Amino acid sequence: MTVTAIRPDGSREQLGAAVLEDLRAHLRGPVTAPDGADATTEPRVAWNAMHTERPSISTRCTGTADVVDAVGFAREHGLLVGVRGGGHSVAGLSSVADGMLIDLSLMRGVQVDPHRRLAHVQGGALLGDIDRETQAFGLATPLGRVSETGVAGLTLGGGYGHLDTRYGLACDNLVEAQVVLADGRVVTASAEQNPDLFWALRGGGGNFGIVTSFTFRLHPVGPMVAFAGVFYPLEELGRIERGWRSYVLEAPREVTSFIVTTTFPADPDMPDVIHDRPVAIVGAVHCGDVDAGMATLQPLRELGAPLFDMSQPMPYTAVQSAFDPFFPRQTLRAYWKSQYLDELTDDAIDAIAARAANRPSPRSLTNTFHFGGAVHDLGPEETAFAERSAPFMVSFDSMWTDPADDASAIAWTRSAWQEMTRYGNGMPFLNFTGLDDEPLDANVASAFGRNLRRLGKVKAEYDPENFFRLNNNVRPSP
Template sequence: MFEQLKDQLSGRLLVPGEEAYNERRKVWNTAYDKYPAAIVVCQSAADVAAAVQFAKKANLEVTIRGGGHHVAGTAVSDGALMIDCSDMRKVTVDLERRIAIVEPGATLGDVDAETQKFGLATPTGTVTETGIAGLALCGGTGYLRGKYGLTSDNIRSARMVTADGEEIQVSEREHPDLYWAIRGGGGNFGVVTSFEFNLYPLGPEVLSVDVMYDYKDAKQVLRNAQAFLRKAPDEVSFNMMTFQMPAAPGVPESLHHRRVIVIAGLYAGDKADGHDAVQPLRELAQPISDNTGVVRYTELQSRFDLAAPKNVAVAGTSLFIKEFNEEAIDALLALLEQPPRSSLLVQFWECHGQMNRVPSDATAFAVRDASFLLCFDVDYPMEEEKPCKDWIDSAYKTMLPYSTRQASYLNTVQADPQIIRDTYGDNYKKLAAIKQKYDPTNFFRHNHNIQPQG
């Protein structure tokens, strides 16, 4: 069946039973153990176009793999043709235009490694093995969001393969409707084969915030963090995480199995000016430890890679929170009194500055008025799948009344139609019309899907 396609490729075609097929079909979230009909290991945009054209003629569904790192496992599906772009990892810096030209299989670590050679960076995320494509197409909330906005806000242009297998350029001038849609609208409109991202002077060393508090002080920490956020400068972006410390080598015995809150952040400006700006984050309560100081930007970016371990099943969800008032804090802390497993990770990513200054209808990413993004993740053995997923669903419902328009961060949730509509809000209708124009048959449907308007 696939011989005709194989002859058109510069990359490889893998079918069940062939060497490397089993490894290539795997995605980060092992809860999704799927078997595609075949895998096209792409080396070029021409390979992507050939795969799309073949699948269309053969009436095959397709999935698109960049980093394969999404909690929803949308990169793989039984019986579909996986278009695997993970070998397309080249990153090129254009100093004259101050942009990074990035292929869709590149990880955040790939992007940082190349751009930091020139003392430049673009906003990405906080786990280096995440794929840049999926992250950017649905937002991208890293340590530069206060100063420079989301990853999606910094897409200068893109090369894409459409549902017709056509290769096109997308920018403010070329297909401007599609340019609007891909900045937050996910993989609904085609396969991006190359991005251009804005770059900014940063690094190689930065002032990093790294403070640990005792979980017993959680209410005080959350209150004070909310108060700080109201006057935080754009240069400061920070995440808070609460989890149970492992009894592992290198962890002091006094911290074994202890619940803590970690504040991790960055001052995106002159390091000499940053200490006063970040000082309030070091005084939210009495710290257990404080390792705030100057580090390499690439070190900061990789610091929490262990929070997204490989070869585990994961359930997760998220909600944007308007404000952590007393009622919201009490509801959250009551919820956390009965965690589903010790591996539960709860994150609070503050939202302020440039990421909130963009009008909600300027790009497809619509959530521009939250103060925090609340994320829940738990990894589990498969025999505990149901109670863990049930707990995640319960956490979502418990915190829903305190959310910003019931909106979630689509990079951290399952592909649920109602969540998708709620998140896009008033932008959904425009996205559906653009979907109708570029993909009327919903060929690209294995994603946070937007139904064509029709």
């Protein structure tokens, strides 16, 4: 059977049955093509239901050697390549239509060295895989807030989560990476080896190769942490967010906090008072002493009259998966846009509250995040991740189910984002950005700022032909 796969220039490559059999003979993991597949050989499904693009060929790699062979095959035949770790890209950058998908979902191993406080993590691991293993030793590394997120995309794009203010971003805690380059070489990137590549991987996205192994620095966290989760009426968001703003700007480094607005679905495990009710959820984690942490978080429970307060000491792994039900895989269509605010003014809060009250669908979120402490300890050019000063970020996370609502939901999100530029600095967080009709270069340039030129040079060194281009793409430059 002949398979037709797309090249980067849009032309087509015909691959005969013998060619595919040769690829299968080289890889230990399964190779999926239209000549037959089942659930055991299909790649991990993408999270965003808007992105159902199917590759002509997919390889489910079992280790670095499989990745090397998959890259070599794609390079030999000139194929357009997509890479999927967790598949949680909002913009669908882990999907490729009619090209070749290199899927890492079988590479989920996590090995913890508790004495050196390091975790060695394969490139297809999910955040929950890491938390499960590290918490066995009372350790953690900063990661995101949804356990189904892939470690690779999160870390390479920066990586915000519940430990930011105390321990920094996920990329700040990366100490080493094993990378398969476009030419098939396997290199180590660290402060001592290929330091330019190491700098670029910490926030520069999937531009430079396929990371098959991450080594993270670990910190003493858990197994119990102090958690605040307070549900307030959405109509009181303006007052609630003003009080929250005052709190977070003075809070200790152990506290990382945010506000999420949504319409909470009916859930038999939650009280009736919040069923199908628009709410503002004030969330926070204190990662130090639990009793002291609950006392420190108490003001967040008194910003108004709560509808429901689930604040309590909680296992860190439970906190890390608490928001999973908000983001079911391949169920919701999603388009997000975000930007940073150098100041959360009263006018900005009023604009956020107005938008939160007029979201395009019940499952859509309007979020405000606070950053500080360790996130701001690094300068904007110390890593590729350039935003190191803004204390707040607003994210409009539109999510819906009916394809007929695509245009209106996307238009609402763009309008909300554009309105927020009156109060924000216009710089986006690329991991919270949907596939846009604006030129991708504009988002990339805004996000990386002065770092873009250096990133272009690193790209020219390690991927001069832009083999890895399905990402927030940095073009090779001299």
